[in-house]
Amino acid sequence: MIDTIIFDFGDIFINLDKQGTISGLQQLGMKEWSAEMDRLNLLFETGDISHDDFVAGFQKELPNASIEEILKAWNAVLADFPLYRLEFLQMLSKKYRLFLLSNTDSIHIATFENKSGISFYSDFYQCFEKVYFSFEIGMRKPNAEVFQYLINKHELSPKRTLFVDDKKENTDAAAALGLHVWNLQVGQEDVVDLFEKKIL
Structure with missing residues (x-):
């Protein structure tokens, strides 16, 4: 019997437009997503570099772009958050222990x-017993340590815990620790279909 659900954020609750950021950066002169950009993103997502260092790193990669232009392109990934998903979450929060676990950065x-x-956003956060952003806890999915951290800190039973994420590497990592998982297919499934999945 599942009594706890850990949710991802992006493309589970808030819709993402990943192409929006790529297009925005290309307009600023990016030819391709470089290894250095990847490094900066990962460091920023775990809080290992500051906001200013992150932006400065991207300015080096895009020397003709202003800080404002870089931030606009970076934030283009964030699309809408449909109200019906919040309402579904509020209903769930009356029956289950809920946690949010997101790989994200302070800018987003x-x-x-x-x-x-x-x-x-207050109504959203209040649905959860605890909200975990990677940049605040210094750990990110799919590393096993971040799942273990939640399990230990909140005394969760993996066999009674469901983890919902759109990335297969993340759900695979959680499944390896004994959690139930739903690898949600973006565009084909919606988080509000949870009960139809017969997981709970």
Whole structure:
């Protein structure tokens, strides 16, 4: 019997437009997503570099772009967060222990909060017993340590815990630790289909 659900954030609750960021960076002169950009992104997602160092790193890669242009392109990934998903989550929160576990950075979270407004994001965060962003805890999926951290800290039973994520490497890592998983297929499935999946 599942009593706990750990959710990812991007493309589970908030829709993402990954091409939006790529297109935005290409307009600023990016020929391809470089190994250095990948390194900067990973370091920023685990809080190992500051906001300023991250932006400065991207300015080196895109010397003709302003800070404002880089931030605009970086945030282009964030699309809409449909209200019906929040309402579904609020209903779930009355029956299950809920956690949020997201690989993300401080820029994206500040932008989400800014765009959605305090009332909406407060209602969202209040659905969870605890919200975990990778940049705050210094760990990211699919590393086993981040799942183990939640299990230990909240005394979770893996066999009674479901993990929902759109990336297969993340659900595979969770499954290896004994958690139930749903690798949600973006565009074909929606988080509100949870009960139809017969997982719970």
